[in-house]
Amino acid sequence: MFVVIKKNAVFAVIMLLLLVVGLEIIISNSANVKEVIGEYDTIKIVVDAGHGEPDGGATSSDGIKESDLNLEIATKLAKLLEESGIEVLMTRNDKNNIADSDKQSSIREIKVSDIGNRIKIANESGAEFLISIHMNKFTSAKYYGWQTFYASGSDKGKQIAEKIQAAICENIPEIENKRTALSISGIKLVDKTEIPAVIVECGFLSNPDETKRLQTEEYQNKMAEGILNGIMNYLKEE
Numbered sequence: 001m002f003v004v005i006k007k008n009a010v011f012a013v014i015m016l017l018l019l020v021v022g023l024e025i026i027i028s029n030s031a032n033v034k035e036v037i038g039e040y041d042t043i044k045i046v047v048d049a050g051h052g053e054p055d056g057g058a059t060s061s062d063g064i065k066e067s068d069l070n071l072e073i074a075t076k077l078a079k080l081l082e083e084s085g086i087e088v089l090m091t092r093n094d095k096n097n098i099a100d101s102d103k104q105s106s107i108r109e110i111k112v113s114d115i116g117n118r119i120k121i122a123n124e125s126g127a128e129f130l131i132s133i134h135m136n137k138f139t140s141a142k143y144y145g146w147q148t149f150y151a152s153g154s155d156k157g158k159q160i161a162e163k164i165q166a167a168i169c170e171n172i173p174e175i176e177n178k179r180t181a182l183s184i185s186g187i188k189l190v191d192k193t194e195i196p197a198v199i200v201e202c203g204f205l206s207n208p209d210e211t212k213r214l215q216t217e218e219y220q221n222k223m224a225e226g227i228l229n230g231i232m233n234y235l236k237e238e
Contacts, residue, residue, distance in 0.1 A: 043235065044087040046122050048132035048189070049074035050199075052097030055110055058137035060205040066135040069214050071095065073202060074133040076224035084232065089125050091118045115188050122193045129160055129196040131227065132189055135214070136201040144210045145177040146223070149199040151190035152183040159237075161198045164230030168200075171226035172219075200227060 049071040051057035057066030071092070078088045092098050098121075103113035122130045136147070148165045150157030161181035169177055184190060190197040202223050203210045213219040 042087055044089060044125060044127040045081060045231070046089045046091065046125050046127045046130040047074050047078045047081070048091040048118055048130055050132055050134040052092050052114065053095050055097050055107055055114065058135050058205045060211045061208065064205060064211055064215065066205060068095065069135055070133045073220050073223055076220055077131070077133070077227050080224055080228045084228065089121065089127060091121050118189060119192045122195055122197065127195055129156065129198065130193055132197065132199045134199055134201050136204045137206045138204060141207050143204050144207045145175065145179050146203055147179040147201050148181045149184045149201070150181060151197060152185040154196050157196040157198055158183065160196060160234050163234040164198060164200060164227050167230030167233060168223065168226030171229060172222050
């Protein structure tokens with residue numbers, strides 16, 4: 001009887017030790033999983049509002065400046081991204097360019113310094129990618145619609161641009177748009193940026209009807225929501 005009890009006691013102690021070790025392993029593994037989840041839990045995106053005074057970018061026939069519309073849509077997009085739990089870094093938050101203070105003697109000098117600083121912000125941001133908001137313009141007033149562009153040879157850039165292009169189409173179904181995402185080269189903002197960069201040309205300021213739409217809160221919100229949806233669709237697949 002004594003022997004049986006002793007063996008049972010030893011067995012019980014062994015089982016208790018195994019249980020404790022097992023719990024320690026589970027706790028340790030849980031902590032590691034949480035660390036990994038935490039590492040990827042915060043996503044950062046650079047939102048770039050193109051141009052900035054005195055560089056107004058493209059201008060409509062009635063004097064509407066691209067730089068102003070870019071900032072309005074970029075600001076709305078940034079807010080939506082933040083509400084979705086994404087960290088946002090904006091290259092500019094007001095109407096002015098971000099060229100160095102000693103590089104303001106001419107529009108050309110401003111543009112060179114401004115683009116250089118945008119690229120620097122993106123490259124030092126640690127962000128997943130950059131979305132740059134712009135407006136288009138052409139010699140003919142008949143052209144309209146949004147279009148996304150990415151750096152030639154950038155697979156991620158292509159995926160993001162395609163998702164955004166499709167999502168805007170879905171969010172603004174009343175405007176027929178058969179344009180597709182296109183690769184570009186020779187544009188410093190996408191060529192020199194070390195993270196994937198996508199330019200969203202939101203519409204044509206050479207088209208009077210589109211210019212009117214782009215000035216409305218409703219249409220700006222739809223555009224920003226479409227861009228957001230495209231970003232989220234890309235992140236879900238990633």
